[in-house]
Amino acid sequence: MFMWLHQYAKTEAAYSLCNRLIPWFAAISMGCLVTGTVWGLLFAPSDYQQGDAFRIIYIHVPAAMLSMSTYIAMAVAALVGLVWQWRTAFMAMIAIAPVGAAVTFIALFTGAAWGKPMWGAWWVWDARLTSELILLFLYCGVIALYCAFDDKQQAGKAAGVMALVGVVNVPVIHFSVQWWNTLHQGATITRLDKPAIATQMLWPLLINIVGMAAFIFTISCVRLKNEIIRREQRRPWVQQLVHSNEAKNEL
Amino acid sequence: MTPRRKQRLTIIAAIGGLLSAAVALMLFALNDNIDLFYTPSEIIEGKAGTKPAVGQRLRIGGMVVPGSVYRNPQTLEVTFDLIDTGPPVTVSYNGILPDLFREGQGIVATGVLTSASAIEAQEVLAKHDEEYMPPALAEKMKGIKHVKPAASSGAPL
Numbered sequence: 444m445f446m447w448l449h450q451y452a453k454t455e456a457a458y459s460l461c462n463r464l465i466p467w468f469a470a471i472s473m474g475c476l477v478t479g480t481v482w483g484l485l486f487a488p489s490d491y492q493q494g495d496a497f498r499i500i501y502i503h504v505p506a507a508m509l510s511m512s513t514y515i516a517m518a519v520a521a522l523v524g525l526v527w528q529w530r531t532a533f534m535a536m537i538a539i540a541p542v543g544a545a546v547t548f549i550a551l552f553t554g555a556a557w558g559k560p561m562w563g564a565w566w567v568w569d570a571r572l573t574s575e576l577i578l579l580f581l582y583c584g585v586i587a588l589y590c591a592f593d594d595k596q597q598a599g600k601a602a603g604v605m606a607l608v609g610v611v612n613v614p615v616i617h618f619s620v621q622w623w624n625t626l627h628q629g630a631t632i633t634r635l636d637k638p639a640i641a642t643q644m645l646w647p648l649l650i651n652i653v654g655m656a657a658f659i660f661t662i663s664c665v666r667l668k669n670e671i672i673r674r675e676q677r678r679p680w681v682q683q684l685v686h687s688n689e690a691k692n693e694l
Numbered sequence: 695m696t697p698r699r700k701q702r703l704t705i706i707a708a709i710g711g712l713l714s715a716a717v718a719l720m721l722f723a724l725n726d727n728i729d730l731f732y733t734p735s736e737i738i739e740g741k742a743g744t745k746p747a748v749g750q751r752l753r754i755g756g757m758v759v760p761g762s763v764y765r766n767p768q769t770l771e772v773t774f775d776l777i778d779t780g781p782p783v784t785v786s787y788n789g790i791l792p793d794l795f796r797e798g799q800g801i802v803a804t805g806v807l808t809s810a811s812a813i814e815a816q817e818v819l820a821k822h823d824e825e826y827m828p829p830a831l832a833e834k835m836k837g838i839k840h841v842k843p844a845a846s847s848g849a850p851l
Contacts, residue, residue, distance in 0.1 A: 491832030492794060492822055500826070526703045563792035563819045567802075569730040607706065611717045622721075623728045624755060626802050628824040641827040 452529040454671045455680050461664040468661040475654025483647035490644075499557045501648055505655035507550035508633070510578060511613050513543035513659055517585070518610045521603035533599025534674060536606060537589050538666035542659055544582035551575060562626055570619035571627035574612060581609035595674065731755035731802050735780030738811055746807055753804045754783060754813055755821065760797040776801060787815040794820035 451457045483501035490497035517539040524532035555565045592598030731753035756776030763774040775782040805815035
């Protein structure tokens, strides 16, 4: 079933796949983020309780949702790396980790900026906020562990185990608002019922979520390309690539 | 899948299973401590068999009972009742309330229990629900006519 995936275990194939995908996803992310943000911030109606302050939802919710999805993506890369022993999978893992950490930070920061005017507090140690903070620490832990080893294959294994262990936190984040009583409100979109947000407010939000996902994918691909080049700099195909680029620059 | 890969996958799956079981047991054991606040009925009737003692510092979360908000016109003192499904608890507070504070709103207050059903709060936070809708729709669906937070600041509730 996954036989077609095997060809991308080769760094060269993964590199050229990234090259092919980046323009598409970059275009999708820019299109969606601009449309969704402008629509959400300028044209969507204001909320009946929170007025215009609720508009930070158009950044906060995509960032918070994708901080979890990105973690799952990183953990899948780690699993593939550990089980199939693909070097490319570990490269993908470490390419994704800082992007995920940045998105988690954005979610926490916009959440705090939203919490101050609405709740009256920047930070509360409730289950949702705390578990999201732990997610940021997990990302940082994976990056730190990877950087602590000189042998990058060993580093990949160690950081991969940590990334897999941290997956336990993802369902905790999602269900924290149901399992315990928290200051953070319940889920608006990711629930079995109909989304609890008016349709004309929902559309820009969905567009921004798609845009943010494409953006994270694009950045991760660029980082994966860099990682491949750095790790494979002695391979003939990389040196050939460098020479052809140099030749182009001289012209 | 080669036998070695299968073996590695089994080991990872087993470790993953054990780990999630361990975390689940841990969270289950800590269940009561992870809750951010007591509900009013938990303060009066007790939670898991134990009632919070008078003088204990705690958080309470409940809905502001409509008609129970009393403000001292000279100072910032305010008292209101919080309720969930059982009896109400009276909260007194001296300070600035959040913009979202209104009757019928979910509130989380931190303070000291001064008697069986009264709390002297040091901090009052507003909790809002996960529903977002334009004002016109809210008026039609819920019959709520909210004034904009900016317009209501300074005016009495």
